[in-house]
Structure formats: structure tokens, C-alpha cells
Amino acid sequence: MLKGGKVSVRRLLLRPTLLEFCRTHLIFTxxxxxxxxxxxxxxxVFHLSETIMKAAPPDWSNASKTSLGTLPVLLPLLLCLAAYLPAGRLVRLRNGWARPEVPDALVLLLAPAAAFWVLVGLGALIPHGYGLTIAAALLNSPAYGLFTLYMVTTGWGITAPPWAGYVGALVSGLLPPLLYLIGSYLPIRALDEAEENVEI
Structure with a gap:
């Protein structure tokens, strides 16, 4: 029984859709x-943040100007995060896969998010577990790195209520696989027609 359970878990985690996501995720990270x-x-070096902040309208608050000044540093992570959407579609097109069925979609969405949440949770619970928190940020830099960097550079992490960090971690864990999953459901005419013909 235990052996069968191990095989089931192994098959669950070695699904091609999940493995392709992990490979894409590591590249984007x-x-x-x-x-x-x-x-x-x-x-x-070029003082771009200061230049951008000076160009902001004078009636903007200091917090708004600071947020605007962080944009150059946040931009690469924003672009990487957005890239999960077309990546899901391209991987499906390259492999000629049908749209993920519900079990595959749930595994693809929840397995990477759960691994990230475990790291963040252990980092928060274990005394001096900063290394785990940093590891979580590095392993999910497009999302959690973006969230953490924004909190640090704007000072929002100091003034924000504690629950904001947990919500940020929750959303950060879900965003990459969710965008990738949405991308894998985007229309691909040839594959969609073939899938419809099989169903008929």
C-alpha cells in the first residue's frame, strides 16, 4: 500500500506539464x-531613480515618487512575470499537447505554489530562518522577489500591517503557475481543432 502510494506521488510530480513548468520557471527566475x-x-551608476523621481509631478506624495523611482529595478521582474503567459502557450504548441485537464491543471497550479509556501512558512517559523526566506525569494524571483523588492525599496514593508506580507507571499506563490496555466489554455487553432475531432 505504501509502495503504491509512493508510485502515485511520483507519477503526480513527474507529469510532463509540471516538469515543463519547472524548467521554464528556473529559466525565468x-x-x-x-x-x-x-x-x-x-x-x-547613472542615478536613474533620482532622475525619474524629479520628473514626477510636484503634487505627488513622497511615497508615490519613491514607488515611481523603483520602476527601473522592478521592470525586469515585471517582464519575467508577464512572460509566463506566452510561455505556457508556447510550451503547449511545441509539444502538441491538448489543454490541461483538471487534475493536471491543479497539480501544475498548486505543487509549485505549495513548495514556495513551505519555504516561506519555515523561514517565518524557524528562529533565524532568514536563509529560507531568501531562498524562497531567489527561487521565485519574478513574483516574490518583485514583492519583496518593492517592500524594501519603498519602505512599505515597515509601515504595512503583518498580514500584508502573508497575503503577498500567498499571491506570489500562485502567480507564476497561474499565468503559465492561463497561457496553456490560450487558443491554438491546429491543436484545438485536433482536440475537437478526437472528442467527436
Whole structure:
């Protein structure tokens, strides 16, 4: 019984859709982290944040100007996060897959999010568990890295209520697989017609 359970879990986690997402996710995470560092260096050297903040309308609050000034650093992560949508469609097109069925969709959505939530939760519960929190941010930089960076650069993390961090972590865990999943449901004429013919 135990052996059968292990096989079931293994098959569950080795589904092609989930493996393809993990590969895409690692690429986007690495790219997002790299381009964020490079953008941060360029922004610092050329004082881009200060220039952008000075260009803001004078009636804007300091918090709004600060948020606007962080845009160059946040932009790479925003682009990487948005890229999950077309990535889901492209992976499906490349492999010639039908739209994910409900079990596959749930695994694709919840398995990566759950792994991220476990890391964040352990980082919050274990004394001096900052390393786990940092690991979670690095392994999900397009979403949680974006959220964390925004909190740090704007100072919002200091003034925000504690529940805001938990909500941010919850949403950050779901966003990448959710966008990828939505992308995999986008219309692909040839595949959709073939799927309809099979159903008929």
C-alpha cells in the first residue's frame, strides 16, 4: 500500500506539464535575478531613480515618487512575470499537447505554489530562518522577489500591517503557475481543432 502510494506521488510530480513548468520557471527566475542585478547597477551608476523621481509631478506624495523611482529595478521582474503567459502557450504548441485537464491543471497550479509556501512558512517559523526566506525569494524571483523588492525599496514593508506580507507571499506563490496555466489554455487553432475531432 505504501509502495503504491509512493508510485502515485511520483507519477503526480513527474507529469510532463509540471516538469515543463519547472524548467521554464528556473529559466525565468535566473533571468529575472540577473537582469534585476544588472538594472540595479545601471540605475545606481547613472542615478536613474533620482532622475525619474524629479520628473514626477510636484503634487505627488513622497511615497508615490519613491514607488515611481523603483520602476527601473522592478521592470525586469515585471517582464519575467508577464512572460509566463506566452510561455505556457508556447510550451503547449511545441509539444502538441491538448489543454490541461483538471487534475493536471491543479497539480501544475498548486505543487509549485505549495513548495514556495513551505519555504516561506519555515523561514517565518524557524528562529533565524532568514536563509529560507531568501531562498524562497531567489527561487521565485519574478513574483516574490518583485514583492519583496518593492517592500524594501519603498519602505512599505515597515509601515504595512503583518498580514500584508502573508497575503503577498500567498499571491506570489500562485502567480507564476497561474499565468503559465492561463497561457496553456490560450487558443491554438491546429491543436484545438485536433482536440475537437478526437472528442467527436
Amino acid at each position: 535566473a533571468a529575472g535575478a540577473l537582469f534585476t542585478v544588472l538594472t540595479g547597477l545601471v540605475t545606481t
